Amino acid sequence: MLILEWVAVGVVVVTSVGLLIARDWRVSISLLALQYLAMFVLLLSHLPLGMASVKVVAGWMSCAILGMTRSDLTEILEDEGLWPRGRLFRLFAATLVGIIVAGAVPGVDAIMADAGLPVTSGALLLIGMGLLHLGITSQILRVTQGLMTVIAGFEILYATVESSVLVAALLAVITLGLALVGAYLMIASHSRPAETS
Amino acid sequence: MTFNAPAIWIALPILVGILLLLIRNARALSMIGGSIALALALVAQFVPIATALRVGNLSLKIDSSLTVLGRVMTIESAEGSLLAMIYGGAALWFFGSWAAVGAARIVPMGFMILGLLVASIAVQPFLYAALFIEMAILISVPMLTSVYRSPSKGILRFLIYQTLAMPFILLAGWLLAGVEASPGDLDLAAQSASMLGLGLAFLLAIFPLYNWIPMLLEDSHPFTAGFLIWILPTITIIFAAGFLDGYSWIRSSPQTILAFRSAGLLMIVTGGLWAAFQRHFGRIMAFGSIAETGFSLLALSLDSRAGIPILFLLIPARTLTLALWALGLAVIRDNTETLRFGAARGALRFAPFAGTAILLATLSTSAFPLLAGFPARLALWENLSRTSLPAAIWMTIGIMGLLTSAVRSLAVLGMAEEFTSWEAREDFTQRIMLTLGMIGLFILGLFPQTAQFFLSELPLMFEHLGR
DSSP: OHHHHHHHHHHHHHHHHHHHHOOSHHHHHHHHHHHHHHHHHHHTTTSOHHHHHHHHHHHHHHHHHHHHHHHTSOOOOOOOTTSOOOHHHHHHHHHHHHHHHHHHHHHHHHHTTSOOHHHHHHHHHHHHHHHHHHHSOOOHHHHHHHHHHHHHHHHHHHHTTOOOHHHHHHHHHHHHHHHHHHHHHHHHHTSBOOOOO | OEEEHHIIIIIHHHHHHHHHTTOOOHHHHHHHHHHHHHHHHHHHHHSOTTSOEEETTEEEEEESEEEETTEEEEOOGGGHHHHHHHHHHHHHHHHHHHHSTTOTTHHHHHHHHHHHHHHHHHEESGGGHHHHHHHHHHHHHHHHSOTTBOOOHHHHHHHHHHHHHHHHHHHHHHHHHHHHHOTTOHHHHHHHHHHHHHHHHHHTTOTTTTTHHHHHHHHSOHHHHHHHHHHHHHHHHHHHHHHHHHOHHHHTOHHHHHHHHHHHHHHHHHHHHHHHTOSBHHHHHHHHHHHHHHHHHHHHHSOHHHHHHHHHHHHHHHHHHHHHHHHHHHHHHHHHSSOBHHHHTTHHHHOHHHHHHHHHHHHHHTTOTTSTHHHHHHHHHHHHHHHOHHHHHHHHHHHHHHHHHHHHHHHHHHOOOTTOOOOOOOOHHHHHHHHHHHHHHHHHHHOGGGGHHHHTTGGGGSSSTTO
């Protein structure tokens, strides 16, 4: 199981960095779906199979919602803000996040009732990469993916200390809600622009 | 006959909200929604919870608890007045949506948001509140922006900041339980306090995390955005007070008091000073509402026997002021397309009721005597000056900024071209509602004891605070 968990951490590294640098929405949504599979593996050490499945199904449904919505929209040139767009810059930023996470893992693992190094590493990586993603983009699809990544990381961490059915259900609803809100905003963003200052 | 309090004030509003989505007529929505909210407020105020009530041959009882997926939702009888205030305030907004053209969607969405936010107060353990607040935030996004209009960056920031609050609050809750188990662990206490502080900072949009509020008020419909900046901080402040009530070490810590006071003053001073330099009426309201949240935080920093009654006294004034302000802005925006100073210049000539309402609301937020905001701010000022004179002076600086924004608003609204005739373009409903709101501001300002009917029992909802 431990080996499987470390494999899941490896998948998390690939998907979260891939989400940062992928430019094609099909690739990024596929990576997000794969990320939920890795999350499922990491959750299995602390949650029963049924509850872990709820989270992965909610995540995949969210990916489907985002994908179906995006596929119906025409390609538009989206504003990325002032941040550098280069892949090298993003890789460099992701490396920095990775270093910070590596430094924080032992401390957080001790606080989180010895959740296990792979679980804590995976969760912190997702939170860190999600926050980085939120910091360097203003595209609605990417913001939604960033938020879903942060929440996924938090869910892994929180599952180690809280296994309430109500919390699991509400977090699944929130994941789906985020995807629905993201889909709504994506559709709206193809309408006429709002008043600007 | 037995009813259930969480079913009445949580499940029913959510169900009503879903059903109201089917209605398209704005006036029907406003009337139905306002009436139901008013009925819920009246039941909350006058029907006791967990006590049998005999009406003729009928015996009615409202149970206080409901179990959902192994967790309990509880609405105690002491919370009846709070529910009355929340649903009464919501009725005000829902009736007001009749007059605010294009704001009808706050009725169905507003009911769902209210239900979820009441659930956040009722859920046990109360730390799960963060999950319900997050769901309310997700529902509020479609309320703020139409699918036919490109969303502004303010909405994205609102979604990001409010969503980030949830993990911090949930983790803080878990850490706080650890602190209770081992009170001597100072590291754990510091970690949990930091988590809680960050969560509340995101949730309450504490400086510098409030930049989404002016953006929202600039780009979204002022009435829908106003509803959100009324209800979210109101419930969140009560949630924060719940933390103080639940954990004695937080309540008694001097650092907590200092944190609340510093955050409150930062909100008042930055809100007031930045309001003074804005050139957009929506942004002035945004900074006014930020200062309002600051006043509530300051009230929490006082000795709870004085602070908690002041905190509750701030709520009715905030409700009425923001509703009137938002309605006035909605009416002016309907006539000018934008709320920039350049476009709304001389608005008093073509929208005298709305213009006056905006001015009075701005003055009320600025603690102007005779208006609704004055009594609570005066009490706050008095108590604050006894605790810390520099803090009272900083509060004065913030209020001076808000007053400056009121004077600038008056200058711009009255600055019409020469020989422009007076022509009130507001319709009959708008005039009536704006006038009633302005009268309400004076009543709450001149006779603050009228609100005591709702407020006197409210501190009882806390076990330790206000006693």
